Amino acid sequence: MSESQGLPVSLEVQFLGGLSDSNPRPTANMCSPGTHIKYQGKFYDSHRINSSSPTFDGAQWITVEALVLGSDRIVHCVNGDAVIQYANPPYGGVVSGYRREIKLNGELVASGYIALQSESHPIQFRRVALLNLKGCMNPKAGNYKSYFVEPNTDSCKF
Numbered sequence: 001m002s003e004s005q006g007l008p009v010s011l012e013v014q015f016l017g018g019l020s021d022s023n024p025r026p027t028a029n030m031c032s033p034g035t036h037i038k039y040q041g042k043f044y045d046s047h048r049i050n051s052s053s054p055t056f057d058g059a060q061w062i063t064v065e066a067l068v069l070g071s072d073r074i075v076h077c078v079n080g081d082a083v084i085q086y087a088n089p090p091y092g093g094v095v096s097g098y099r100r101e102i103k104l105n106g107e108l109v110a111s112g113y114i115a116l117q118s119e120s121h122p123i124q125f126r127r128v129a130l131l132n133l134k135g136c137m138n139p140k141a142g143n144y145k146s147y148f149v150e151p152n153t154d155s156c157k158f
Contacts, residue, residue: 026055026083
């Protein structure tokens with residue numbers, strides 16, 4: 001990201017806490033500066049889509065997960081419940097000061113970085129974990145895991 005760039009070109013799981021004012025303020029929303037998505041079967045170019053999560057007022061721990069299956073499927077979960085799902089995110093949309101060799105408009109977002117941030121309020125992370133979903137899918141192997149979604153047969157150990 002260049003110094004003059006306003007926002008990262010990204011697909012964001014937006015963390016929001018309630019304001020204790022009885023108004024809904026869901027968390028794990030989808031924000032897409034510099035990208036678009038396919039949402040509910042349609043191309044969607046809005047910057048933000050609210051999730052279906054409840055509002056969490058006050059200081060409390062919640063669990064947020066992002067399941068990313070390449071560009072085919074992205075799911076945000078809150079406390080074990082899927083709250084928004086989308087797919088096929090191409091580069092596009094408005095973001096200022098970006099490097100053109102990074103934001104290739106129209107091409108699917110296929111890789112990137114993970115960033116944890118807080119734009120407007122304090123946030124604490126109790127545990128951050130990454131799980132590789134590519135591995136040995138042969139149930140006879142010693143390192144088989146039922147959660148793998150993409151096979152890596154060379155990694156199987158018998």
